[in-house]
Amino acid sequence: MSFDEAFRAKLAMDAIGFDAGQEAVARELSRLAGELAAQPEGRGGIFARLRRPTPQSAPEGLYIHGEVGRGKTMLMDLFFAEAAVARKRRVHFHAFMQDVHARLHAARKTDQDAIAPVAAALASEATLLCLDETQIADIADAMIVGRLFEALFARGVVLVTTANFPPEELYRNGLNRQLFLPFIALLRQKLAVVALDGSRDYRQGRVKAHETFVSPLGPAADARMEELWQRLTDSAHGEPMAIDILGRRLQVPEAAHACARFTFADLCEAPLGPADFLAIARQFRIVFVERIPALTAAQRNEARRFITLIDALYDAKVKLVASSAQAPEAIYPGGEAGVEFARTASRLREMQSAGWWGKKIVET
Ligand SMILES: Nc1ncnc2c1ncn2[C@@H]1O[C@H](COP(=O)(O)OP(=O)(O)OP(=O)(O)O)[C@@H](O)[C@H]1O
Numbered sequence: 001m002s003f004d005e006a007f008r009a010k011l012a013m014d015a016i017g018f019d020a021g022q023e024a025v026a027r028e029l030s031r032l033a034g035e036l037a038a039q040p041e042g043r044g045g046i047f048a049r050l051r052r053p054t055p056q057s058a059p060e061g062l063y064i065h066g067e068v069g070r071g072k073t074m075l076m077d078l079f080f081a082e083a084a085v086a087r088k089r090r091v092h093f094h095a096f097m098q099d100v101h102a103r104l105h106a107a108r109k110t111d112q113d114a115i116a117p118v119a120a121a122l123a124s125e126a127t128l129l130c131l132d133e134t135q136i137a138d139i140a141d142a143m144i145v146g147r148l149f150e151a152l153f154a155r156g157v158v159l160v161t162t163a164n165f166p167p168e169e170l171y172r173n174g175l176n177r178q179l180f181l182p183f184i185a186l187l188r189q190k191l192a193v194v195a196l197d198g199s200r201d202y203r204q205g206r207v208k209a210h211e212t213f214v215s216p217l218g219p220a221a222d223a224r225m226e227e228l229w230q231r232l233t234d235s236a237h238g239e240p241m242a243i244d245i246l247g248r249r250l251q252v253p254e255a256a257h258a259c260a261r262f263t264f265a266d267l268c269e270a271p272l273g274p275a276d277f278l279a280i281a282r283q284f285r286i287v288f289v290e291r292i293p294a295l296t297a298a299q300r301n302e303a304r305r306f307i308t309l310i311d312a313l314y315d316a317k318v319k320l321v322a323s324s325a326q327a328p329e330a331i332y333p334g335g336e337a338g339v340e341f342a343r344t345a346s347r348l349r350e351m352q353s354a355g356w357w358g359k360k361i362v363e364t
Pocket residue numbers: 015016017018019022066067068069070071072073074075133162163164202203234256257258
């Protein structure tokens with residue numbers, strides 16, 4: 001089946017509903033599917049593997065960006081499944097970069113320029129690369145993607161990728177960003193950039209705002225958080241990632257689809273500060289904070305960090321999913337930061353409202 005036939009079949013079966021924004025992206029994917037099928041390799045046959053596509057003949061890839069839950073991954077996966085390419089690879093962007101770093105590490109033992117042999121190996125394994133959720137938060141990634149993808153494109157690799165931001169907004173405010181700019185220019189040169197700007201978040205309809213603050217703690221709360229994570233990300237587990245903040249690295253235990261998942265201990269019992277919380281608020285649209293304990297008056301530092309965290313998330317209109325031992329007002333009843341905590345409690349209430357969850361998420 002071609003991509004177009006598969007897409008039409010899904011619509012006809014009512015597996016998906018009609019969406020004008022998705023139609024526009026599907027047209028681009030159909031174009032690319034046709035061009036790939038017309039490539040020597042796509043026609044198959046006994047010599048297919050020998051007839052490498054040349055960079056001159058390689059079709060233009062696709063960069064699909066848009067807000068969460070619009071159907072980018074759904075479209076890319078359908079395209080990938082049907083793509084008439086012998087050697088193809090579909091992988092999450094972070095997993096791909098982890099693989100790249102591991103290969104670079106091994107190659108550096110023998111080669112001065114590790115990128116060239118690693119790119120050659122990657123290109124021989126897959127001529128079509130579908131990378132889900134391109135997101136650059138890590139200086140180690142930012143500093144190599146330009147040369148890496150230049151080498152991949154030079155070997156005729158076709159890239160299709162999804163992202164929450166247009167190329168120009170990748171690695172925004174990142175360290176040494178000027179060294180990253182050639183990658184943006186390369187993406188613009190080698191890929192058609194399309195926005196999937198439907199108004200509907202197909203995932204979000206699946207949660208009710210008042211159910212996003214789960215209390216009290218216990219196995220039932222943990223199970224509920226698990227269920228909310230799966231519903232909001234369509235994935236059982238996210239990928240670990242790291243965000244660079246002024247030269248430090250902040251570990252995010254699980255991230256997927258612009259959602260991040262932390263425990264209260266990860267964020268408020270560790271020596272994190274406003275810069276960390278702002279970076280989290282900037283990077284993610286939904287943040288899970290699990291197992292908020294009842295704080296004693298003496299837990300001033302934890303309370304202060306929690307106040308700063310909620311302020312950062314609130315200001316960035318980030319959606320919060322939390323599990324807590326107590327209702328918001330009772331998390332930190334006394335202590336030095338008690339007065340300020342009243343604002344936090346009120347914000348936690350507002351962040352559970354349908355209005356909050358319905359509000360368009362603004363970028364900071
Ligand atoms: N037209 C549609 N009709 C019904 N469900 C849809 C439609 N498009 C997408 N979905 C479903 O909505 C969910 C979100 O889609 P998808 O994961 O592709 O979004 P996304 O744009 O990749 O989001 P993110 O940026 O968070 O990765 C998926 O479960 C998908 O199957």
